[in-house]
Amino acid sequence: MRYSTRLPRASLVRPLLLLTLILAITIGMAVSFGATPLSWRALMDGDETARAILLRIRLPRVLLASAIGATLAVAGVTFQTLLRNPLADPFILGVSGGAACGAAISTALGFSRIPGLVPVVAFLGALGATAAVFLLARRRDHTDPARLLISGLVLNALFSALILISFAMSKQSDLTAALRWMMGTLFGASWTSVALVTSLLVVAFVVLVFIANDLRLLAFGEDDARSRGVNVERVKLIGFVGASIVTGAAVAVSGIIGFVGLLVPHLIRMIWRRDFRFLLPLCALGGAALLVGADVVSRVIVRDVELPVGAFTAILGVPFFLSLLRRGR
Amino acid sequence: MLELANVSYAYGDAAAVREVTLRVDQRQLVALAGPNGSGKSTLLKLVARVFAAQSGEVSLDGKTIAQWPAKEYARQVGYLPQDPDPAFPMRAIDVVVSGRAPYSTRFAWETDEDWREAERALALCDAAHLADRYFDEMSGGERKRVFLARVLAGTPRLILLDEPLAALDVSHMQQFSALLREIVDRTGASVLFASHDLNWAAAYSDRMLIMDRGTLALDATPAEVMRPEVMRTYFGFDVEAVTAGGRSWVVPKI
Numbered sequence: 001m002r003y004s005t006r007l008p009r010a011s012l013v014r015p016l017l018l019l020t021l022i023l024a025i026t027i028g029m030a031v032s033f034g035a036t037p038l039s040w041r042a043l044m045d046g047d048e049t050a051r052a053i054l055l056r057i058r059l060p061r062v063l064l065a066s067a068i069g070a071t072l073a074v075a076g077v078t079f080q081t082l083l084r085n086p087l088a089d090p091f092i093l094g095v096s097g098g099a100a101c102g103a104a105i106s107t108a109l110g111f112s113r114i115p116g117l118v119p120v121v122a123f124l125g126a127l128g129a130t131a132a133v134f135l136l137a138r139r140r141d142h143t144d145p146a147r148l149l150i151s152g153l154v155l156n157a158l159f160s161a162l163i164l165i166s167f168a169m170s171k172q173s174d175l176t177a178a179l180r181w182m183m184g185t186l187f188g189a190s191w192t193s194v195a196l197v198t199s200l201l202v203v204a205f206v207v208l209v210f211i212a213n214d215l216r217l218l219a220f221g222e223d224d225a226r227s228r229g230v231n232v233e234r235v236k237l238i239g240f241v242g243a244s245i246v247t248g249a250a251v252a253v254s255g256i257i258g259f260v261g262l263l264v265p266h267l268i269r270m271i272w273r274r275d276f277r278f279l280l281p282l283c284a285l286g287g288a289a290l291l292v293g294a295d296v297v298s299r300v301i302v303r304d305v306e307l308p309v310g311a312f313t314a315i316l317g318v319p320f321f322l323s324l325l326r327r328g329r
Numbered sequence: 330m331l332e333l334a335n336v337s338y339a340y341g342d343a344a345a346v347r348e349v350t351l352r353v354d355q356r357q358l359v360a361l362a363g364p365n366g367s368g369k370s371t372l373l374k375l376v377a378r379v380f381a382a383q384s385g386e387v388s389l390d391g392k393t394i395a396q397w398p399a400k401e402y403a404r405q406v407g408y409l410p411q412d413p414d415p416a417f418p419m420r421a422i423d424v425v426v427s428g429r430a431p432y433s434t435r436f437a438w439e440t441d442e443d444w445r446e447a448e449r450a451l452a453l454c455d456a457a458h459l460a461d462r463y464f465d466e467m468s469g470g471e472r473k474r475v476f477l478a479r480v481l482a483g484t485p486r487l488i489l490l491d492e493p494l495a496a497l498d499v500s501h502m503q504q505f506s507a508l509l510r511e512i513v514d515r516t517g518a519s520v521l522f523a524s525h526d527l528n529w530a531a532a533y534s535d536r537m538l539i540m541d542r543g544t545l546a547l548d549a550t551p552a553e554v555m556r557p558e559v560m561r562t563y564f565g566f567d568v569e570a571v572t573a574g575g576r577s578w579v580v581p582k583i
Contacts, residue, residue, distance in 0.1 A: 084416035210435065217430055219416045227377040227408035228430055229399035273418045273463065275427070277438075 019285035064189040066288035073287025076261020089262035094155035098129020099251035104166035119252035126248030181255035184310015259317020336385035360530035363540030377408035403431035407485030428482035469496035490522035
């Protein structure tokens with residue numbers, strides 16, 4: 001009975017607690033650090049400025065960072081499992097690029113003056129990119145991983161071109177916001193954006209929990225999963241659409257924050273090499289902690305300058321991508 | 330138990346299985362042989378519910394596949410694909426226990442019984458020592474044994490194996506074939522396995538099905554199949570038949 005004492009359910013508790021603790025610590029740090037140091041004592045004493053910094057600036061930003069980090073990591077691990085390829089990531093597959101392209105085009109068309117419209121178009125861009133990348137990579141009855149990555153690459157090139165054209169045609173006044181958005185930023189986080197991303201994340205998470213067992217089996221291959229009674233086409237549709245919707249929402253709100261979806265599942269898998277049912281909650285917590293942490297570093301690393309967090313995560317992610325590529329998996 | 334009636338399947342325009350009719354009863358070890366591209370794998374996939382027959386009916390215990398609830402069918406029929414791979418690093422025991430999935434509900438984790446069955450299946454496949462090893466650190470033969478254990482962990486009544494002997498060394502081939510024989514004799518399950526190794530297939534099966542360009546060309550006992558004229562007709566090579574240990578074997582003429 002060596003294994004009956006190590007049921008997955010039981011062994012999930014410790015990693016969950018550990019990652020929750022790490023997330024709590026990073027959130028604590030993120031709330032305290034910033035351009036204006038936040039004094040907890042002043043806050044306790046009922047200082048209005050401290051209260052405003054906490055509630056209007058820090059807290060929405062930190063919560064948005066955790067929601068977006070969790071979203072990207074959950075989308076990443078879902079794409080990876082569906083495609084049976086550890087290199088899949090919303091950024092690499094072109095889903096983020098599609099959203100960015102939608103946002104850039106709508107900015108050029110002057111939609112940015114109508115509140116809420118740019119995120120909606122960004123969102124549609126993400127869905128369109130997902131559809132395109134999968135149609136391109138499909139070969140008979142399966143999605144070829146190499147073709148998928150190449151399709152993502154080609155689409156990303158196309159999106160970059162469209163984004164540049166859109167920028168060239170945009171009004172100067174609209175450009176600053178668009179550029180900030182392209183760099184991936186959590187600046188200007190509001191409670192509305194927190195609520196939007198969090199609610200979509202929760203819905204997607206619940207849906208993914210619903211198909212987690214099927215996704216676990218899908219990792220063994222589509223034929224194998226089918227023979228075990230999994231409705232493969234339905235699970236793929238739900239998984240892809242769900243992961244694309246949340247990615248679209250995350251990118252619509254915070255711009256392109258790359259490689260979180262690649263980095264987090266990879267790190268989690270390095271420590272806990274288990275199936276999708278484990279990885280899903282652990283990636284959510286890990287993604288949240290990573291992005292909150294990256295945001296703190298990008299805010300404090302250079303004095304008086306806020307570095308774009310998206311560029312920062314990409315710098316972290318590239319070495320991991322290369323190491324995965326070298327290992328040929 | 331298993332019945333196929335005029336079953337056909339094509340990949341686009343290329344017919345892979347044509348009008349196959351056959352019946353497999355309980356307690357039978359049936360070998361499926363034929364040249365490359367003769368439709369062996371497709372036939373197994375049609376029975377495994379990977380593909381649905383484009384015409385004809387596949388039925389188990391008198392019920393067609395469509396009439397079986399998917400999960401219920403998966404408990405009856407275990408399928409080992411040709412190149413199984415868990416895609417991400419996993420322990421062998423986790424691979425094997427996933428074979429118990431048809432017994433589980435959507436949100437349930439594995440029960441004690443599932444782990445017991447997984448351990449038992451690993452031991453049967455001479456792979457108990459691999460339980461804690463990671464799949465990506467194993468040899469081809471070891472992986473094959475782990476995946477066979479995964480099929481057995483589901484305690485299916487009909488076991489479908491696509492090239493189960495490939496990548497196994499001779500001693501494990503023998504051990505494995507004997508294990509299949511034992512499972513069939515002891516539990517009354519039936520096995521349908523595709524193999525390119527005619528001598529092994531003949532030595533360990535009760536019956537051999539020879540596929541030829543998608544059709545079922547011959548359904549006979551090993552002794553009837555292992556003859557020079559059969560080999561010439563369906564496999565296009567000249568052999569000498571020899572008898573040893575009370576069985577017929579074929580040796581290629583060189």
